[in-house]
Amino acid sequence: MIDMDSSHSLLGRRILLWGGGGKTTLSRALGENLGYPVIELDALYWLPNWKERDPVEFKALVTRTLDESGASWIADGQYLSHLGQSVLERADTVIWLELPWRSVFWRIFKRSIARSRDRNFICGENIETWRHNFLSRESIIWWYITLRLSRAWSRRLARRQQYLDDYGQHVTQIHIRSASELDKFYAEHNLKRPVN
Numbered sequence: 001m002i003d004m005d006s007s008h009s010l011l012g013r014r015i016l017l018w019g020g021g022g023k024t025t026l027s028r029a030l031g032e033n034l035g036y037p038v039i040e041l042d043a044l045y046w047l048p049n050w051k052e053r054d055p056v057e058f059k060a061l062v063t064r065t066l067d068e069s070g071a072s073w074i075a076d077g078q079y080l081s082h083l084g085q086s087v088l089e090r091a092d093t094v095i096w097l098e099l100p101w102r103s104v105f106w107r108i109f110k111r112s113i114a115r116s117r118d119r120n121f122i123c124g125e126n127i128e129t130w131r132h133n134f135l136s137r138e139s140i141i142w143w144y145i146t147l148r149l150s151r152a153w154s155r156r157l158a159r160r161q162q163y164l165d166d167y168g169q170h171v172t173q174i175h176i177r178s179a180s181e182l183d184k185f186y187a188e189h190n191l192k193r194p195v196n
Contacts, residue, residue: 011189012093012172013072018160020144021099021107022182027076029191037069041077046123050138055082066090080159085167093172094164098157101148103179108144 015030017023024040031038044061045053053061059082066073066087075087088094099107115128122128133139147153164173176182186193 011095011174012091014091015074015093015095016087016091016171017074017076017095017097018078019097019099019176021097021104021179023097024076025193026095026097026182026185026191027074028194029186030189031074032194033189033191034072034074036072036074039065039069039073039075040123041075041079041083042123044124045077045079045082046126048125050123050126058082059086062087078160080163085163088163088167088171091168091171093174094168095174095176096160096164097176097182099177099179099182105141105144108140112139112141 011030011034013036015027015036017027024042027038027040030036039062041062044065045058047053058079062079062083063086066075075091112128112133115122116130116133119127119129133141136142147156164171174185176185185191
């Protein structure tokens, strides 16, 4: 049962965001509204020049970061293959964004254009370039297209649901399946989309 004292968000104190189609923007909006630290797992995972952090080191870093964040935090990311249930077991709320293919694709596409143009640091100390985003098989656009066209997509969703069934019985689950549901969530919780 969620404690309803005035210092406690109705969404809980430890919020885990999964999925895609606005996860990072939502985590920042929640962090701003609730005053919770936002832990961007991508920033912990990726080393400079898009080098992947060692999985054991990554898990230890995430654990330490959660410990140092205190009683309230928002974790933005999944990394089930590296972290397993370790973050889920600490959370009291999971917000799962599972927007339709076209919504997620257009968000990724527009974000890739903006990031290539602006060249701001993302995922720690990395930048996205036109070449990386539009001329490389390592681009997130290519990754998303091939993932959605493969059987891996349904396996990925089933695996995530299995983790919730096995290790998330204690959490409040909020499943957002459309852009209109996401807009409604923003409105219901008085959230503002941050300006990048």
